[in-house]
Amino acid sequence: xxxxxxxxxxxxxxxxxxxxxxxxxxxxxxxxxxxxLGISAATVALLFGVVSLAGDAPFNIAGWAIxxxxxxxxxxxxxxxxxxxxxxxVDRLVTGIVTVAFLIAMxxxxxxxxxxxxxxxxxxxxxxFTNSMRNVVGEGGGALHAIVGTLLITLAAAAISIPxxxxxxxxxxxxxxxxxxxxxxxxxxxxxxxxxxxxxxxFAFALFALFFGPGVRMGIMGSVALSVLMIPVVVRSTEEMxxxxxxxxxxAAYALGVPKWLTIVKxxxxxxxxxxxxxxMLSISRVIGETAPLLITAGMATSMNYNLFEGRxxxxxxxxxxQYMNQGIPGWAYLDRAWAGALVLIVIVMVLNLLARLIARxxxxxxxx
Numbered sequence: 057x058x059x060x061x062x063x064x065x066x067x068x069x070x071x072x073x074x075x076x077x078x079x080x081x082x083x084x085x086x087x088x089x090x091x092x093l094g095i096s097a098a099t100v101a102l103l104f105g106v107v108s109l110a111g112d113a114p115f116n117i118a119g120w121a122i123x124x125x126x127x128x129x130x131x132x133x134x135x136x137x138x139x140x141x142x143x144x145x146v147d148r149l150v151t152g153i154v155t156v157a158f159l160i161a162m163x164x165x166x167x168x169x170x171x172x173x174x175x176x177x178x179x180x181x182x183x184x185f186t187n188s189m190r191n192v193v194g195e196g197g198g199a200l201h202a203i204v205g206t207l208l209i210t211l212a213a214a215a216i217s218i219p220x221x222x223x224x225x226x227x228x229x230x231x232x233x234x235x236x237x238x239x240x241x242x243x244x245x246x247x248x249x250x251x252x253x254x255x256x257x258x259f260a261f262a263l264f265a266l267f268f269g270p271g272v273r274m275g276i277m278g279s280v281a282l283s284v285l286m287i288p289v290v291v292r293s294t295e296e297m298x299x300x301x302x303x304x305x306x307x308a309a310y311a312l313g314v315p316k317w318l319t320i321v322k323x324x325x326x327x328x329x330x331x332x333x334x335x336x337m338l339s340i341s342r343v344i345g346e347t348a349p350l351l352i353t354a355g356m357a358t359s360m361n362y363n364l365f366e367g368r369x370x371x372x373x374x375x376x377x378x379q380y381m382n383q384g385i386p387g388w389a390y391l392d393r394a395w396a397g398a399l400v401l402i403v404i405v406m407v408l409n410l411l412a413r414l415i416a417r418x419x420x421x422x423x424x425x
Contacts, residue, residue, distance in 0.1 A: 082139045089132055089148070096128040125156045172399050179396030188370075190359040195389045199397050201360045202375035205275065206404070209354060209371055210344050212279035212364055213286055218336055220283075221290025228291075229298040230320055248288040256284040257349030264353075275361070275369035277353035282343040289342055293335025297328040330416035337412035341405050347373040372401045 100123045108115045129152045137145030187198035224241065232238030260281035264272050301324050309319040325332070355368035356378055379394035 084136060084139055088135075092131045092135070093124075093128050096131060097124045100124040100127055125152075128152065129156070169402070172395065172402060175391075175395035176397075176399030179392030179394075180399065184393070184396055188359050192358070194384060194386060197393070199372065199375055199393065199400065201357065202370040202372045202397065203400065203404075204360065204362065205354070205357075205369040206344065206372040206401070208362070208364055209275050209278045209282065209350065209369065210340060212276060213282035213343060214336070214340060216279060216283040217286035217290055217339065221287050221336075221339075222294055222332070224287075224291045225294035225298060226320060228295055230316070230324070245288045245291050248284070249292065251284065253281075253285060253346050254348040254352070257281045257352040259284060260349065260353050273353065273355035273368045274366065275354050275364035278350045278369070278371065279364065281349035281353050282346060285343045285346065285349070286339040289339035290336055293338060294328075294332050297331035297335065298324060300331070301327045333412050333416040337409055340408060344405060344408075345373050345401060347377050350374050351377070372397050372404075376401070 097120075100120055104116060104120045104123075107113075129149060132152060133145050133149040136148045181198075183196065184198040184200075185203070186200055187196070188201035189197040189199075190201075224245070228238050228241060232241070260277050263280065264274070264277050268274075305323050305327065306319055309323050310316070314322070350371045351374050354371060354374070356374050357368040357370045361367055361369045376394045376397040379390045379397065383390040
């Protein structure tokens with residue numbers, strides 16, 4: 057008769073089970089950094105308040121913000137190191153430094169935006185967008201001629217720069233890899249990136265003076281000067297975007313017998329169109345606010361001029377400059393027009409960037425699931 061034996065009983069566990077292994081130490085709650093930030097800000101504010109009252113001086117907001125950030129970084133690093141370990145403490149320190157650097161970078165941007173909006177809103181009116189400065193002395197008038205001039209000059213500069221920049225970048229990436237000509241073009245593009253804007257204006261003025269005489273002033277001259285500043289930005293940004301296109305896409309098209317030029321048109325450019333559009337808009341934003349080249353080449357006019365190839369043409373940067381520098385009576389009218397022109401210029405740049413994002417979203421390749 058077969059006898060089955062019961063399995064040996066497992067050893068009884070003790071009343072206190074062994075604690076599970078942990079890959080991390082303790083963890084600070086999510087609200088802890090905010091509490092530490094509040095404590096740091098309140099403590100430093102109290103200290104600065106006492107110092108300001110004792111010295112009968114105004115409260116130093118910038119100093120308070122800087123010292124509060126330093127105290128917070130020290131506190132969060134020390135406490136996180138004790139509770140969570142050295143690695144997490146260093147991580148929180150670096151995260152805090154990056155966040156503080158971002159906030160510092162945002163301070164001038166926000167300050168400029170608030171200042172321009174606050175001062176520029178006083179000069180905004182229907183007359184500002186419908187009238188020019190023709191026969192206007194003192195109050196009244198508008199910047200319609202400068203707005204139209206800025207749009208025409210910038211549009212012509214973009215029409216010159218974008219094709220040249222795109223074709224140059226395509227040659228450097230798709231055709232000129234390792235060639236001496238490509239290396240030379242890359243060198244000159246890098247040099248052109250650092251050219252001062254006034255040099256671009258002098259170049260355009262000297263070029264047109266050879267054909268039309270030294271006293272010539274035309275809107276197209278300003279477009280040529282701005283294109284000198286735009287081309288290197290378009291080339292470099294497009295070049296980087298084309299490099300990001302995977303070579304597998306090109307090789308797949310070649311394997312299907314597609315010619316190289318058609319691969320570039322149908323595969324490479326549509327894949328990188330979003331980045332290329334962003335780079336183009338960055339180049340336009342780079343030059344639309346330039347004053348010195350346009351002051352030399354296009355000059356300043358007080359009436360409308362729709363012809364880029366005849367006579368002086370006003371632009372918003374030059375309009376703002378002349379209104380601020382050549383103040384008449386009453387002075388506040390000139391200052392209001394200057395601030396209003398600066399506000400309109402910022403709005404134009406913002407609208408162009410939003411339009412670029414819309415275009416990039418529309419024409420970007422649709423990703424599959």
